[in-house]
Amino acid sequence: MAKQADIIIAGGGLNGLIAGMVAAKAGYKTLIVEPQSAIVMQNPQLDATVKDGRASTIAATSFALLKRMGLADDLAPHAQRINDIRVTEADPLWGVSPFFLHFSADKLAKKKPTNDEPFGYVIENTILRHIFYAHANKCDNLQILHGVSVAQVDFTPKTDANNNDGKNQQQALVTLDNEAQYLTTLIIACDGRNSKIRGQAGIDAMQWHYKQKAIITAVHHERKHGGVAVEQFHPSGAFAILPLCGDEHSEQKSAIVWIERSETADRLNQLDEAHFLLLLKEKFGDFLGDIALAAPRQCYPLSFSHAKKYYQHRLLLLGDSAHAIHPLAGQGLNLGLRDSAVLWDMLEKCRRLGLDIGRTENLHDFERGRKADNHAVAAMTDLLNRLFANRIPPLRFLRQLGMHAVNKTPPLKNFFAYRAMGVKKGMSDKMRLD
Numbered sequence: 001m002a003k004q005a006d007i008i009i010a011g012g013g014l015n016g017l018i019a020g021m022v023a024a025k026a027g028y029k030t031l032i033v034e035p036q037s038a039i040v041m042q043n044p045q046l047d048a049t050v051k052d053g054r055a056s057t058i059a060a061t062s063f064a065l066l067k068r069m070g071l072a073d074d075l076a077p078h079a080q081r082i083n084d085i086r087v088t089e090a091d092p093l094w095g096v097s098p099f100f101l102h103f104s105a106d107k108l109a110k111k112k113p114t115n116d117e118p119f120g121y122v123i124e125n126t127i128l129r130h131i132f133y134a135h136a137n138k139c140d141n142l143q144i145l146h147g148v149s150v151a152q153v154d155f156t157p158k159t160d161a162n163n164n165d166g167k168n169q170q171q172a173l174v175t176l177d178n179e180a181q182y183l184t185t186l187i188i189a190c191d192g193r194n195s196k197i198r199g200q201a202g203i204d205a206m207q208w209h210y211k212q213k214a215i216i217t218a219v220h221h222e223r224k225h226g227g228v229a230v231e232q233f234h235p236s237g238a239f240a241i242l243p244l245c246g247d248e249h250s251e252q253k254s255a256i257v258w259i260e261r262s263e264t265a266d267r268l269n270q271l272d273e274a275h276f277l278l279l280l281k282e283k284f285g286d287f288l289g290d291i292a293l294a295a296p297r298q299c300y301p302l303s304f305s306h307a308k309k310y311y312q313h314r315l316l317l318l319g320d321s322a323h324a325i326h327p328l329a330g331q332g333l334n335l336g337l338r339d340s341a342v343l344w345d346m347l348e349k350c351r352r353l354g355l356d357i358g359r360t361e362n363l364h365d366f367e368r369g370r371k372a373d374n375h376a377v378a379a380m381t382d383l384l385n386r387l388f389a390n391r392i393p394p395l396r397f398l399r400q401l402g403m404h405a406v407n408k409t410p411p412l413k414n415f416f417a418y419r420a421m422g423v424k425k426g427m428s429d430k431m432r433l434d
């Protein structure tokens with residue numbers, strides 16, 4: 001016989017864990033289904049094949065959401081403030097451009113609504129997942145099923161009980177790959193960019209591959225980074241240096257995201273450590289003194305995917321299952337966290353008014369609250385990647401002129417700085433900085 005859950009979350013990645021906690025906090029009996037084992041979830045370092053070597057930039061407003069969820073005290077010791085962001089352009093022929101963009105959180109501090117917040121924080125993904133998972137495990141109303149995945153969803157099952165016009169419109173029937181069955185009012189697909197559930201529901205997505213890969217690693221450096229994040233745009237892809245806390249907050253460790261065309265990335269990935277470090281030093285420069293590798297390399301193929309719609313009867317898409325974007329601006333997870341903030345608002349409203357959370361009218365509110373923002377950020381990151389890939393000299397001149405103009409025009413500069421923090425009109429109160 002099928003068991004019952006108000007909400008089933010397919011996928012216990014970063015977005016699934018947060019969405020699960022949000023649903024439980026809004027008062028719904030929630031079940032997260034995740035194929036990974038409990039051992040791996042508790043300590044991802046145990047298994048090198050599933051270890052996520054990335055670090056994520058968490059925008060100030062995203063961190064405010066995590067604070068409201070009660071996660072900030074545990075995250076804070078591992079969260080490196082981003083005080084400054086430096087953006088520049090480099091080219092194998094022309095070298096590093098003299099024009100750059102420099103955002104400083106100090107300069108913004110006196111302005112509302114930043115309240116002395118940094119632009120955001122950088123936190124290693126293994127730590128994020130470990131802390132999210134620990135909190136999810138302690139959350140009332142929330143259960144996590146490990147080592148199983150969602151195999152099939154019937155959105156309008158025929159059941160003996162509750163048979164409306166031959167179809168049960170009240171609940172969806174979720175079958176797991178161990179054949180267990182659950183009836184649920186809403187299934188939230190957090191099963192990543194290649195979402196199987198999105199496919200089963202017949203929701204189309206705009207998708208393409210970038211023919212680029214991101215090489216992820218970390219370095220120790222002689223000098224302190226001072227909370228400065230650096231982004232260099234190269235024609236073959238962006239190169240980012242993201243400040244990490246380092247051992248005992250030494251500020252002498254940074255995460256590297258090195259994006260290259262796929263063939264070049266494969267070659268870099270196959271080099272021995274000494275040779276790779278040599279090339280990395282060339283790219284990194286010497287502004288932080290000598291560097292040494294602090295983590296093994298990992299390689300991520302880059303692709304784009306944006307679902308044409310985020311819902312249908314008894315189904316909601318959230319996080320990468322709805323929108324997976326180019327990582328050059330470090331915004332993918334931030335978009336997912338904003339999805340969860342809007343989900344929280346929607347579920348609270350449904351509970352208050354006694355509405356059915358799986359009805360399309362209510363799910364449409366979620367899409368209306370999220371689609372424009374997701375679309376704008378997805379388009380902006382895609383455009384930046386294409387724009388900087390182009391080496392035509394007039395375009396290069398215009399880009400540099402543009403950077404210089406933004407850098408010298410305070411209102412424009414503040415606009416981009418607020419966007420980096422995730423501050424925008426109409427955002428959920430759950431993300432407010434205070």
Ligand SMILES: Cc1cc2nc3c(=O)[nH]c(=O)nc-3n(C[C@H](O)[C@H](O)[C@H](O)COP(=O)(O)OP(=O)(O)OC[C@H]3O[C@@H](n4cnc5c(N)ncnc54)[C@H](O)[C@@H]3O)c2cc1C
Nearest residue numbers: 011013014015056057149150191192319320330332333334
């Ligand atoms: C190189 C790189 C750097 C990035 N840097 C940043 C950054 O700095 N800042 C930022 O905001 N974002 C960043 N991102 C984006 C961010 O990492 C993703 O947006 C985010 O991790 C997506 O999380 P998710 O939970 O939606 O999906 P996933 O992490 O893909 O998780 C999906 C989960 O679903 C599970 N699953 C799959 N199928 C099923 C099934 N049938 N049933 C149940 N469970 C299932 C999987 O096991 C997995 O745990 C980066 C991305 C890349 C590639």
